[in-house]
């Protein structure tokens with residue numbers, strides 16, 4: 136019971152407080168892949184803690200706890216009450232896990248099909264209006280556009296309007312940014328985040344995942360383009376493409392401006408994401424056992 140309750144509380148705290156930590160991870164300077172590591176760590180620990188609570192309520196963990204209680208000569212423990220609470224956690228948790236797994240699988244299939252349709256439609260339409268030069272499809276549009284779509288073949292699309300407005304080095308940086316999305320399989324990470332959000336829409340960490348991943352993949356692609364062309368060139372291209380700055384663009388420019396700064400806050404945010412769930416579950420279990428044992432001894 137103590138283990139189940141501690142794991143449920145841990146999963147709930149990570150699920151509710153995770154978005155605040157992810158916001159820090161987005162602002163902090165750190166190697167781009169570590170942002171995804173922090174996200175996976177938080178998401179993974181929430182899922183492991185939740186699954187662990189169900190397992191502890193129903194599985195071998197419960198048997199271990201029962202034997203431990205017997206070993207401590209707490210045979211007078213009111214087993215009916217304890218088992219009842221364990222069963223509530225176990226049954227509701229198992230139902231939630233099955234429902235979430237089903238929703239995740241459905242959303243993944245739907246998103247994969249959507250990605251295939253999107254690619255095929257763009258490939259067919261691009262083939263009708265323009266041709267690829269050096270792996271880039273140049274759309275005859277005055278609008279400033281740049282995007283990429285993963286598939287066979289991967290598509291990197293820029294508009295001719297963009298070519299008129301940006302210098303050669305800036306255009307090369309934009310192309311590299313888009314290719315970095317494709318190399319990094321960013322569309323899969325975005326799809327995973329949307330599937331997680333569809334599976335657990337009432338959990339803030341899951342609900343915020345698409346927004347976090349969308350921002351993190353842009354920072355990652357900017358960093359890759361910046362390494363090759365210099366952050367100043369990427370910033371200049373970004374400035375020309377988005378003269379009206381959104382919060383997302385402002386964050387990207389901020390990172391490009393301080394790409395040589397101190398990475399300590401990033402390391403701290405990552406360490407918190409890694410250690411928070413484990414230390415919290417351990418503390419709750421120890422504290423719960425410590426509090427409950429005297430009461431049980433006199434039961």
Ligand SMILES: [Zn+2]
Nearest residue numbers: 312316353356
């Ligand atoms: Zn991008």
